[in-house]
Amino acid sequence: MKERFVMKEHNTKLAILSLLAQGGFHSGERLGEHLGISRAAVSKHIKGIQEWGVDIFRVQGKGYQLATPIELLDPKQLEQNLVVPFELIPIIDSTNQYLIEKQDTLPSGAVCLAEYQAAGRGRRGRQWVSPFASNLYLSMYWRLDAGMAAAMGLSLVVGVAIVESLEQQGIHDVKLKWPNDLYYKDKKLAGILVEMSGQAGGAANLVIGMGMNLMMSGEVSAIDQPWTSLAEASDQPLQRNQLAASFANAWYSALKQYEFQGMQGFVERWNQYDNFLNREVKLIMANREIKGIARGIDASGAILLETDEGITPYIGGEISLRGDDR
Secondary structure (H helix, E strand, C coil), X not given: CHHHHHHHXXXXXHHHHHHHCCCCXXXXXXXXXXXXXXXXXXXXXXXXXXXXXXXXXXXXXXEEEECCCCCCCCHHHHHHHCCCCEEECCEECCHHHHHHHHHHHCCCCCEEEECEECCCEXXXXXXXXXXXXXXXEEEEEEEECCCHHHHCCHHHHHHHXXXXXXXXXXXXXXXXXXXXXXXXXXXXXXXXXXXXXXXXXXXXXXXXXXXXXXXXXXXXXXXXXXXXXXXXXXXXXXXXXXXXXXXXXXXXXXHHHHXXXXXXXXXXXXXXXXXXXXXXXXXXXXXXXXXXEEEEECCCCCEEEEECCEEEEECCCCEEEEECCX
C-alpha cells in the first residue's frame, strides 16, 4: 500500500510538471482543477518538486512558473528513435540498480532512463547528484558471452561512442578521462559506471550507466570536483530526447563492434579524445602515487604512463588520474 501511495504522489507531481513544462504561469487553482486536488495540495506538491532540484517560482495573482524551460523525456519520441527496447521510469533510485535486479529477463541492449535518481551512484560508491530533468540518466544491460575478463575496456568503448555521437550532432571538444569520465575544458561533464556479475568461464552480465550534466545549475554544492554542463559546449539548445536516443543507439553499435573486435577498433579513437594526452599527470593507485606523462591507452585498455623508467601500462579498479594542476 505504501508503494502505491508513493507512486500516486509521484504521478501527481509529474502531472504538475508536465503542465508547467508547457510554459507560462499556471495558477494553483487551475492546476488543482485539472488534477482534482486542492490548492493546498498543489502547493505541497510544488514543494516536493522543488526538492527534486526543479526551480519553480510563484508570483502573486499569476501562479507558478518554471524558472527555466525543461524538456521532459517523452516515451513516444524515444520509441520513434531508439533501436533498443527501453523503459522510462521518471523517478527511480538508480537506473543501474533497476537493470541489475531485472537482468535475468532482459535482452542485450535493454535501456532504462530516468528524470531523477534518488540514489544515483558513481565509481567506488560515490553519490551521483541527479536533479530532475536537468541531466541525462540512462543505463543499458549487455550480456557479454566472452566473459568478465573481456569486459575490462567497456567504459572506454562507451566513452568513445558518446563523444562520437556528440560530434555527429555538432557538439565538439568533449574529451575522455581514463577510465570512465567525459570532460569539457578540464571539468567533469559525465561519468560512466560499469557493473558486472557472472561465473568464471561463463557469460558476463553487464550494466553500463551514465549520468551526464546537461543544464545543471551552478549552485549544486554536493559535487566535490570541478564540473560543467553540456550546455556550455553547445551553441544550440539541447534536445534531451534526441540526445538520449542517440547515446543509447551509439552504445548499442559500439558494444556490437566490441563483441567482434575487442579493444582493437577503439584504441586510436579513444586516444584521439584523451583529455590528458601528453600532459603531466599523477596516477593514484591505492596508497601509491606515480607522476609522469600520459601517453594514451594500450590494446588492453590500460593507461600508459611515461616516467624516467620508460612507458608502463597501469590498470585496475582503484586507479584514478588527475592533472598535477588539479
